[in-house]
Amino acid sequence: MKRFIQIFFLLHLAFVVPLTQTACNKTTLEPSGVYAQPGAGGVVVYDLDLSIATSKNVIEGFLTWEKANRALIEPKYPQIRGYADQLRQNAPKWLQSAVALRDAYAANPTPANKTAFDTAMAVLDAAVTQAQTYLANAVKSK
């Protein structure tokens, strides 16, 4: 057992440390990609788009889960159905607003436009956090 722990420790040093260092690498774009073209905004706009798309995917995942398990969830947690329907109604507007503000920032990258984009993303972040909280609580109390 002692030997196993020592081997584990050595392997941990051998792999985790280099991985941690590597994981801090910055994003780079393959030059032939759409974001890498002149005027496309490069890594900055790529990162904005990634954050919008990630929010959309998390929200959609929550909605898919709610719909697939509605028969089980709704009697016990009616508030989850309520929140999901609220998201179905509002999240498309929030996401489209974030894309519009992303377009504005991409065309004119001023601090004011970045602040406007960040404000739109804060709304999406709150929605994502709430969805994750409902998911976590439902799973915990299963």
Add this chain to the structure above:
Amino acid sequence: MDPVTILALISGAQQLVKLLVPEVQKLIASGNVSTADQAKLKAAIDGIRDGSAFSGDAWQP
């Protein structure tokens, strides 16, 4: 554990690092976004912009 075994283990670990780390780095340093992944993300944003991203079943009440 005797010192010889410890040295052997360290040496073995170093060999493993030499062999595997560059491969793992290549995988993780997908900090380099491929042309295909850039196109996929752009299509996702276009779908949000024109509303087609919300036509799936999950988005219907």
